[in-house]
Structures are given as structure tokens and as C-alpha cells.
Amino acid sequence: MINDIIIAIDGHSGCGKSTTSKLLAKNLNFKYLDSGAMYRAVTLFFINRGISHCDTKKIENELDNIIIDFKYVKDNQHIFLNNQDVENDIRSDEISNKVSLFSSNSSIRKFLVNKQKAFGVNKNIIVEGRDITTVVFPDAEIKVFMTAEIQVRAKRRFNEMKSKNPEITYSDVIKNLEDRDTQDSNRKDSPLVIADDAFILDTSDLEIKDQVDKIINFIENKFY
DSSP: OOOSOEEEEEEOTTSSHHHHHHHHHHHHTOEEEEHHHHHHHHHHHHHHTTOOTTOHHHHHHHGGGOOEEEEEETTEEEEEETTEEOTTGGGSHHHHHHHHHHHTOHHHHHHHHHHHHHHTTTOOEEEESTTIIIIIOTTOSEEEEEEOOHHHHHHHHHHHHTTTOTTOOHHHHHHHHHHHHHHHHHOSSSOOOOOTTOEEEEOTTOOHHHHHHHHHHHHHHHHO
16 A cells, blocks of 8 residues: 655646646545646745745735645645635736746745645655656655646646637637746746656646556555
């Protein structure tokens, strides 16, 4: 039985990290933490207050006013910002376009990394997001870096978003992913890199179930 470990899943945006992580957590009966949702929630907080990602002083002054929690709503995990369910709000185009700008702020990253580390104290948790394997949980027993061809990632994200936003185009999505890849890989604080001991999983030609199976096989081969 897989037990008493942290599974850290890192990688590019749009390669299936969230869906795979949720299903993996369900299969292993682990807790699940979406670190990306935390950055989106913080981005929403500052946008709602009209605070720019460039205004470092105002950001630092407001961080103590942010409370983030995860709760289940009809069997689905939702993120709550200051006791308000913002699961749908954080998935908007505006948040998608600005989250990398706010997540590159050192004060925000330090604030959220500390919260993420606290969630993982008791282990038996799957944590997914960018820089999870290198910064947040560099000592995680299992590290996975997920990637996929950008055209595949854009198609998946477009199909996921078009029902909520009929006006969005494939071109919009691929540009957003390209911009986020560039920002995440080149930011000064905690850039996106592949951990030396990470299992690299290219999901370009894999269904979600296959992704989960490959990760479970990797864990079993490592420990058993």
C-alpha cells in the first residue's frame, strides 16, 4: 500500500496536472492540493482591490488579509478566499492572463509557499503546480514533471474553456500558454525547471487514465 509520502507534480500549464492529480489522489485516498488555484485566488484578491502586480508595497501590506482554504462542495474540491467560494471566479480569462505576473512577486511566492508546506506536514498528499518539486517540496518522496506539446496543451485548454467562454479562440489560448511558459521559465524568483530526480511524463499522446497508471507504476517500481 502506498502510504506516508508526498507526491509532488510539477510541469507546464495545460498538460493535465490538475485532472491527473485529482484522479490520482482519489485512487490512492490521498489529500489533494492545487497550488495553482492558490496563486489564482491571490491574483483575484488583488485585482478586486485594484492593486497592480507592480505595487510591491501594497501587496506586502495586504497579504495578512488573505485567508485561503479548500472545502468540498458536492464531492468536488473548491477553493475559498476569505470564506467565499471562488472556484469559478479564478478560472476567468482575466485571471489566466495575469496570474503569472502576480505569481512572480517574491512576497506572494513566499507567502503561499509557507502555506503549501503547512498543508504537506502530515504527508499522504498530492501537491501539484509549478515549482512544487524544486522549491516547495524538494524532499518529496515522489516527483513528477508533466509536459506536452504546446499544440496539444492548447487544444485541451480550449476545449475545457469554450463552454464557459464561447468567445475564446484557439489562438487566444495558445498565446496565453506561450506567454505563461515564457514568464514561468524566466522569472527571477523560483523559475520553472525540472528537478534532477523527477519522473518526466510527456502526456501528448496519453489519456488521463494512462497518465495516472504511469505515475502509480513509477511509484510502485520505486518503493516495491
